[in-house]
Amino acid sequence: MTVLAVLAVVAAAFLFSEVYGYWLHVLMHDNRVEFLSRNHMIHHLVVYGPRMPQQTAGPYVASVQGRLHLGTIGVEWLLPGGAAALGLLALFHALSLRPFLQLVFIVSAITWSLAALSAMHDAMHVKGFWMERSPALGGWFAGLRRRHILHHTQLDDEGRMCVDYGICFFFCDRLFGTLRREPLPFNHKGYEAALERYAFIFPRS
Ligand SMILES: [Zn+2]
Ligand SMILES: [Zn+2]
Ligand SMILES: [Zn+2]
Numbered sequence: 710m711t712v713l714a715v716l717a718v719v720a721a722a723f724l725f726s727e728v729y730g731y732w733l734h735v736l737m738h739d740n741r742v743e744f745l746s747r748n749h750m751i752h753h754l755v756v757y758g759p760r761m762p763q764q765t766a767g768p769y770v771a772s773v774q775g776r777l778h779l780g781t782i783g784v785e786w787l788l789p790g791g792a793a794a795l796g797l798l799a800l801f802h803a804l805s806l807r808p809f810l811q812l813v814f815i816v817s818a819i820t821w822s823l824a825a826l827s828a829m830h831d832a833m834h835v836k837g838f839w840m841e842r843s844p845a846l847g848g849w850f851a852g853l854r855r856r857h858i859l860h861h862t863q864l865d866d867e868g869r870m871c872v873d874y875g876i877c878f879f880f881c882d883r884l885f886g887t888l889r890r891e892p893l894p895f896n897h898k899g900y901e902a903a904l905e906r907y908a909f910i911f912p913r914s
Contacts, residue, residue, distance in 0.1 A: 718810045722817035725797075730826050731881035733789050734874045740906050748772045748783040750907040753870060757834055759862045759900055767838075769831040782827050790822065825877045833857040833876075853877060859889050868902030 736742060737749035752772040757763055771781035779787060794815055801811045832838040833854050840850040853876065860873040872889035875882050882888040904911075 714810065715813055718813045719817045722814045723821050725793075726818045726821045726826065727875075727878055728881060729789075729793055730822065730876075731874055731885070733786070735887075737785060738870055738874075740909075743909055745785045745789075746907065747910055748774060748776070748785050750910050753861060754903060754907055754910060757861060759864060759870075759895070759903070763858050763861055764834055764836040767835040769835050771831075780827075781831055782823075786822075786827075794818070829853070830857070830876050856890075859892055862895065863889060863892060864896045864899030864903055866896065866899050866902060868899050868904070868906040870903075 733745075734749075737745050738753075740746055740750075749772070751774065753759075756770050756772050769781060771778070771783075773781070773783040777784040777787060797814065798811060801814070806814075832840065832850075838850070840846045843850070856873045856879065857876070860870060863870065863872050865871050872887050873879065873882055874887055879888055
């Protein structure tokens with residue numbers, strides 16, 4: 710087994726996490742699978758809503774509503790993530806991939822998802838996160854945060870937040886046409902539509 714094979718598997722794991730995470734995120738913004746959307750749309754409309762401050766002094770306010778969660782990661786990520794891991798292990802087994810490489814893939818994908826998707830996302834919403842003051846990473850982090858604020862505040866007329874689904878990388882947004890670099894004026898009509906579209910997250914009176 711070569712170092713090259715390990716590097717290729719690590720790269721594949723990162724790529725898989727980004728693409729799978731992107732589509733899962735897109736699906737959470739749809740209103741057809743309430744189970745997947747509930748926590749995420751509470752994050753977007755109740756905790757860090759489009760007209761609310763996008764950063765708080767910290768700690769990050771998770772939207773897990775007492776359902777199954779791991780730290781700030783809710784069931785809407787854990788279940789599809791676990792299902793993907795099982796599906797991939799079955800595929801690797803069918804392809805007779807060496808067990809060590811299977812392990813490398815799964816560990817890399819989980820590490821990437823925890824660091825580059827979960828932890829970095831939460832940092833976007835915390836005022837004073839250490840990267841803000843880092844000479845090496847400050848500029849990069851400010852750019853990521855600007856993108857994530859666009860993700861939270863740019864609404865289409867149907868009430869969808871439809872741009873910048875990426876967290877640290879935006880090649881999926883580029884590829885699938887959801888990249889936005891500069892804000893359009895706030896869409897008030899879109900905001901009203903969002904409150905309608907995701908009405909299921911608000912308690913019925
Ligand atoms: Zn989102
Ligand atoms: Zn807890
Ligand atoms: Zn967010």
